[in-house]
Amino acid sequence: MTYAASNYITVFDKWDDQKTFFCFTPEDAKRLSDFHPFAEKHVDEVVDGLYAHLLKFEEAQMFLDDAETLRRLKIAQRRYFLELTSGCYEEEYYENRIKVGVTHQRMGIPPRLYMGAYSYYLQLMIPLIYQYLGDDLEKANTTFSAMYKIINLDQELAMSAYIHAVEDVISKQTEEILEMSTPVIQVWEGVVATPIIGTLDSQRAQQFMEHLLEKIVESKSPIALIDITGVPQIDTATAQHLIDTINAVKLLGSKVIITGIRPAIAQTLVHLGINLQGIITKPSMSAGLKVALEMLAVGNTGFNKTN
Amino acid sequence: MTMDGKQQGELPIISESDIVACRKVIRTLSTNAGFGITDVTRIVTAVSELARNIYVHAECGKMRWNIMHQPGKIGIELIFEDNGQGIADIEQAMQPGFSTVKSMGMGLPGVKRLMDEMRIDSIAGAGSTVTIKKWARAR
Numbered sequence: 001m002t003y004a005a006s007n008y009i010t011v012f013d014k015w016d017d018q019k020t021f022f023c024f025t026p027e028d029a030k031r032l033s034d035f036h037p038f039a040e041k042h043v044d045e046v047v048d049g050l051y052a053h054l055l056k057f058e059e060a061q062m063f064l065d066d067a068e069t070l071r072r073l074k075i076a077q078r079r080y081f082l083e084l085t086s087g088c089y090e091e092e093y094y095e096n097r098i099k100v101g102v103t104h105q106r107m108g109i110p111p112r113l114y115m116g117a118y119s120y121y122l123q124l125m126i127p128l129i130y131q132y133l134g135d136d137l138e139k140a141n142t143t144f145s146a147m148y149k150i151i152n153l154d155q156e157l158a159m160s161a162y163i164h165a166v167e168d169v170i171s172k173q174t175e176e177i178l179e180m181s182t183p184v185i186q187v188w189e190g191v192v193a194t195p196i197i198g199t200l201d202s203q204r205a206q207q208f209m210e211h212l213l214e215k216i217v218e219s220k221s222p223i224a225l226i227d228i229t230g231v232p233q234i235d236t237a238t239a240q241h242l243i244d245t246i247n248a249v250k251l252l253g254s255k256v257i258i259t260g261i262r263p264a265i266a267q268t269l270v271h272l273g274i275n276l277q278g279i280i281t282k283p284s285m286s287a288g289l290k291v292a293l294e295m296l297a298v299g300n301t302g303f304n305k306t307n
Numbered sequence: 308m309t310m311d312g313k314q315q316g317e318l319p320i321i322s323e324s325d326i327v328a329c330r331k332v333i334r335t336l337s338t339n340a341g342f343g344i345t346d347v348t349r350i351v352t353a354v355s356e357l358a359r360n361i362y363v364h365a366e367c368g369k370m371r372w373n374i375m376h377q378p379g380k381i382g383i384e385l386i387f388e389d390n391g392q393g394i395a396d397i398e399q400a401m402q403p404g405f406s407t408v409k410s411m412g413m414g415l416p417g418v419k420r421l422m423d424e425m426r427i428d429s430i431a432g433a434g435s436t437v438t439i440k441k442w443a444r445a446r
């Protein structure tokens with residue numbers, strides 16, 4: 001598992017720095033592991049107490065609705081609880097905590113349930129610590145402080161993993177939208193058409209070009225119509241993307257007709273000094289299609305059929 | 308007047324999506340100020356050029372905007388500021404076709420034609436400020 005690509009999750013290489021940043025020391029680890037035998041003795045009590053509490057809330061009930069789920073969750077929770085005082089907070093610990101965040105996000109469990117459950121956890125734990133170490137208040141306090149720090153570290157990882165998981169969903173959706181936003185349709189034997197809607201930024205331009213070139217080859221179309229009715233403005237960067245695309249299409253032996261240049265855009269193109277000479281432009285998609293069909297009829301295209 | 312009556316503001320230019328944001332804000336502002344569709348397209352295109360210049364040549368900076376009222380006319384002033392490498396020779400940078408990044412080199416001269424006023428201040432090595440204005444008859 002690698003989370004290096006996320007902006008949020010601490011990479012494992014930095015996990016030790018993270019502990020230092022959270023003031024979690026080897027002494028803290030030692031104190032927690034000293035407490036471990038006592039935690040082990042009380043684990044069922046804590047876990048049962050936690051779920052009894054959660055089940056009082058409708059929102060939590062939704063995720064705990066059958067006995068089997070509850071049984072599995074209790075086993076996981078038991079392990080989670082015992083890991084808190086295991087004394088070993090290395091790679092396995094780190095990865096488990098991230099998994100918790102990711103799993104919660106996938107199941108649609110909102111962060112507030114996770115945080116609320118943790119709050120209750122601590123509530124159950126504090127009396128246990130003082131019960132166990134009551135006659136050494138200094139030790140009880142430092143153990144509590146160590147517990148508090150490891151819980152903060154835990155929560156940070158889980159929350160970052162949540163964000164990472166959401167980020168993942170967003171970037172997948174963005175990719176899908178990108179793909180959908182540059183459809184290339186075969187409108188006629190030998191003619192593909194593609195409407196550009198919105199802005200052609202560099203990422204989209206690249207995708208658009210690849211898509212169009214693939215479709216031209218696949219359908220053996222000598223003519224491609226690019227409709228820019230839905231483009232609000234064309235600056236030099238967008239124009240360059242368009243010109244690059246047109247040149248690439250030419251290399252395949254096909255021709256581009258640009259349609260739907262609005263008057264305001266035509267004027268800005270002139271002001272910008274962008275030269276569309278040698279490129280066939282038509283005011284509307286239908287006018288473009290008409291020209292395309294005429295060109296096909298007289299064989300005025302150079303598409304190389306062996307492509 | 309702008310929709311919420313605000314007469315000035317600023318936007319950061321750090322990522323490519325900020326260029327989109329700048330265009331969007333200025334499109335709304337200039338439309339509400341009373342510019343016609345052709346002028347709005349001109350202004351927004353100029354914004355796109357100058358914001359992209361910051362993103363490409365200076366990495367980051369900001370755009371400040373200002374709605375100006377004068378007897379019988381209304382104007383928009385846009386100031387693009389960055390602390391980037393600066394423009395060593397402004398006259399050369401204004402030449403159509405001059406580019407240090409093998410791009411078209413039409414951005415700056417294009418903006419001058421699109422807008423009513425344009426001014427470049429730059430110190431090589433310390434950054435650039437490009438100020439542009441466009442006027443419309445008050446409604």
Ligand SMILES: Nc1ncnc2c1ncn2[C@@H]1O[C@H](COP(=O)(O)OP(=O)(O)OP(=O)(O)O)[C@@H](O)[C@H]1O
Pocket residue numbers: 236237356360361363364365389391392393394400401405406407408409410411412413414415416435
């Ligand atoms: N904000 C800036 N900071 C530093 N240098 C700049 C800045 N803006 C423009 N320049 C310089 O001026 C040159 C000309 O700018 P211009 O916008 O005309 O062309 P370009 O950005 O290179 O290409 P394009 O036609 O795609 O805009 C740039 O190549 C760059 O060297």
Ligand SMILES: [Mg+2]
Pocket residue numbers: 236356359360413414415
């Ligand atoms: Mg430029």
